[in-house]
Amino acid sequence: MKAIRRFSVRPVLPASIAPLGDLAMNLRWSWHPPLRDIFESIDPERWLSVGADPVAMLSATPVEELDALAADEGFVARVAEAEQGLERYLAEDRWYQQWASEQGEDGAPAAIAYFSPEYGIAAALPQYSGGLGILAGDHLKAASDIGVPIVGVGLFYKTGYFRQSLNHDGWQTETYPVLDPDGLPLSLLREEDGTASVVVIDLPGGRELRAQVWRAQVGRVPLLLLDSDIPGNDDGARAVTERLYGGGGEQRLQQEMLLGIGGVRALRLWSRLTGAPTPDVYHSNEGHAGFLAVERISELVTGEGLSFDAALEAVRAATVFTTHTPVPAGIDRFERRLIEIYFGGDLAPAGVPIDSLLELGKETYEGGDSSMFNMAVLGLRIAQRANGVSKLHGVVSRDMFDGLFPGFDADEVPITSITNGVHGPTWVDRKVYEMARRHSDITDLDSRESWEAMAEIPRDEVWATKRELRQQLVTEARARVRASWIERGASPAELGWTNEILDPDVLTIGFARRVPTYKRLTLMLSDPARLKKLLLDPERPVQIVIAGKSHPADETGKQLIQQMVKFTDDPEVRHRIAFLPNYDIAMAQHLYPGCDVWLNNPLRPFEASGTSGMKAALNGALNLSILDGWWDEWFDGNNGWAIPTADGVEDPDRRDDIEANALYDLIENQVAPRFYDVDDAKLPQNWLAMVMHTVSTLGPKVRASRMVREYTERLYVPAARSGWALRDGDFAGARDLAAYKSKVRAGWDQVHVDHVESSGVGDSPEIGETLHVGAYVSLGALSPDDVEVQVAHGRTNHRGDDLHDVTTLALEHTETYEQGRHKFAGDLKLKTSGAFGYTVRVLPKHPGLASPASLGLVANA
Ligand SMILES: *Cc1c(COP(=O)(O)O)cnc(C)c1O
DSSP states (O other): OOOOOOOOOOOOOOGGGTHHHHHHHBGGGGGOHHHHHHHHHHOHHHHHHTTSOHHHHHHHSOHHHHHHHHTOHHHHHHHHHHHHHHHHHHHSOOHHHHHHHTSGGGOOOSOEEEEOSOEEOOTTSEEOOSHHHHHHHHHHHHHHHHTOOEEEEEEOOTTOSOEEEEOTTSOEEEEOOOOOGGGSSOEEOBOTTSOBOEEEEEOGGGOEEEEEEEEEEETTEEEEEEEOOSTTSOHHHHGGGSSTTOSOHHHHHHHHHIIIIIHHHHHHHHHHHHOOOOOSEEEEESGGGTTHHHHHHHHHHHHHOOOHHHHHHHHHHTEEEEOOOOSGGGSOEEEHHHHHHHHSGGGSOTTOOHHHHHHHTBOOSTTOOTTEEEHHHHHHHHOSEEEESSHHHHHHHHHHTGGGSTTSOGGGSSOEEOOOOBOHHHHSOHHHHHHHHHHOOOSOTTSHHHHHHGGGSOHHHHHHHHHHHHHHHHHHHHHHHHHHHHHTTOOGGGGGGGGGOSOTTSEEEEEEOOOOGGGOGGGGGSSHHHHHHHHHOSSSOEEEEEEOOOOTTOHHHHHHHHHHHHHHHOTTTTTTEEEOSSOOHHHHHHHHHHOSEEEEOOOTTOOSOOOHHHHHHHTTOEEEEESOHHHHHHOOSSSEEEEOOOTTOOOHHHHHHHHHHHHHHHIIIIIHHHHHOOOTTSOOHHHHHHHHHHHHHHHHHSBHHHHHHHIIIIIIHHHHHHHHHHHHHHHHHHHHHHHHHHHHHHHGGGOEEEEEEEESOOSSOOTTOEEEEEEEEEOTTOOGGGEEEEEEEEEEOTTSOOEEEEEEEEOEEEEEOSTTEEEEEEEEEOOSOSSEEEEEEEEEOOTTOSSTTTTOOOEEO
16 A cells, blocks of 8 residues: 555635635534535535535635636625625624623623534534534534634544444444545644644653644634644654544543643633633533643642632632533543542642642542542532533432532532523524525524514425425435445445435434434334334335444444344335434434434433434424433423333333333324325325424524523623632632631531521411521531521421422521520511421531532531
């Protein structure tokens, strides 16, 4: 084999069409079709052959053609108009600017740093494996659309994730096409003298991990991607950013150090080189970027002379952590020993003693393993504000991390939830938008109003559009199945059948996702005979399009794929069920719109949110799903179907059987009959009613711009304000909070509720009566101002051992006795009837605490 050295030469564009270069480099084209149209119009066939990628398109266009375009007045005018449009998009005030201007003196953050290990922005920039990355991409795009000043931070993986194909046996094989950053919409951060800017991290053994920084521009949002494949690194260091989620323990740790520590350094470079404001808030999307706190603490200790504890408070106040993992086994952990090697001895970052760092990642809860360093625990300890990604996942997360807050009920664990969303302009098929535009004068196609207005579109038109979308998917699927069979060793001559698979008039069910076990790819195969019957039903057939990648190291996942592929290979059913290899953004954009039903059957409650069903819904598909993640929250009985879960059933096989049968029953008795029940005009009115209802009621909710607004209002802005409060006056607030916490921690074992007395209501109290509560408490060395003594009251069960719908009433300090004893008292008005219970407890109180549970300290009566 020849060792071919490959690099891309960017074309020099003639002056009159030079803006094409900027239009190609800003990824806004990935969600703004008119921009793509310009590139496509150069040569539609070439556009397809370069994978609808503007940078590749310009490289592939011969110089003579570019010269001809430069002389074509019409084309030049379109380019100029597009450039002005982009400039306007980048500069004009959006929701955030309006909102920020109303905040007055309270202020709004000037920049928010968003850290994520993966980003799914466009097929042309394959830096994602699945949902987490797509979500991050949608987050940046929506932030751009509504003007939230985010700057993204991530890694540049030379081979991205992997490309999936199948061998003749239906077994997943992986290839890792090497990406050339010069052929991608990326530009290198450079010093003023033109040399590449570099961040350096010290590694054990005197080694260094160096990285250069690529910038992608996602509309208004810059995205900084660190790349260690540079001269000056040894082979090991060069390989750190080779693959997304490749390699094990130590390489993973180096990746995460580069993301967290290197990421903060990249942000500092970015500010120094461009004058961009220093971020007011840092958001870690999942736990992988937790080391960002180490770097920021070290900066504050060395730069501002803070103690470790005060620096930690300043950092915590301005950090947001989002957890996505509903199972302990899914959490990123490192052996403590490894952390000691990378962050101990001479390598300890200035001001961050190794013991303090280890303490931050320690599993201090029951059943925790003291030899492990846990990145989710780190995330919760470095971030004053944390969230899960759907309401149900919030509940699951609070339960999961309850052990970090002993003495508190799970529902008081300070983890809130913000339900995920999807970026409409990326995921809604153009045909759907065009249909909407024909019927309303709405210009912002991603607004709440535009989705509500979808309900007005005539049903026959919706149905006709849906058929076109199905046809589009059928065409795409045929080409993909054929290409896959050629890779699997078939000859074109024996593949005539692939031109006949699937049917644009048959009820189409989609199922695509990564293939971890909990997603249960093969649930539908529980009873193969029954599935066949559904597929081949002469009156009401269904067809199923399936896709999904298994992590390369996950043999079980690959077996599931093989089992599925073998089923789809069967000549008896292969015209009704197809597995499409290499699920990615490009495929997804065809798949969701072409489906009538989006199937999701995870093992509840392991799907933190899920987003593919949202994308399908925006394109007029009905969800058929286990009540998990977002669907648990927004299923309303008319927007699809809930597959009943056998939650309590212990035997997993039996549980699968029960749920699979429920799935078959639903398809056979409800889904298919409704789809095929047409009126005289051949319209399935009842089906269309559900589609219209879905689009107009779910549409407004599932938007990523709704999600980013929630992050902004509920987490980013409060975090920025907490951060400023602790920073003011030379970090007086941070020092004070650290001193307070240390005092309270040291003195807490002296804090007790000694005695509670009550009066004012008789044996059978009535609504409106007032209960006087007096609490005698010991506070040891703490003062009455350091604590809140409160009555927690609510409904109780018949045993009186649990409280629900708890509200609290803070009692007033009324008397001080000797030896640290105090009385607190207050009046509680009885407002609800029924079984009522209350208890008295003492909690830490300080304006710098975002939640009274933050410290995990409480003294219960
Ligand atoms: C949306 C999307 C996902 C995530 O979907 P889930 O429902 O969270 O499993 C994964 N991969 C691609 C390509 C996607 O577009």
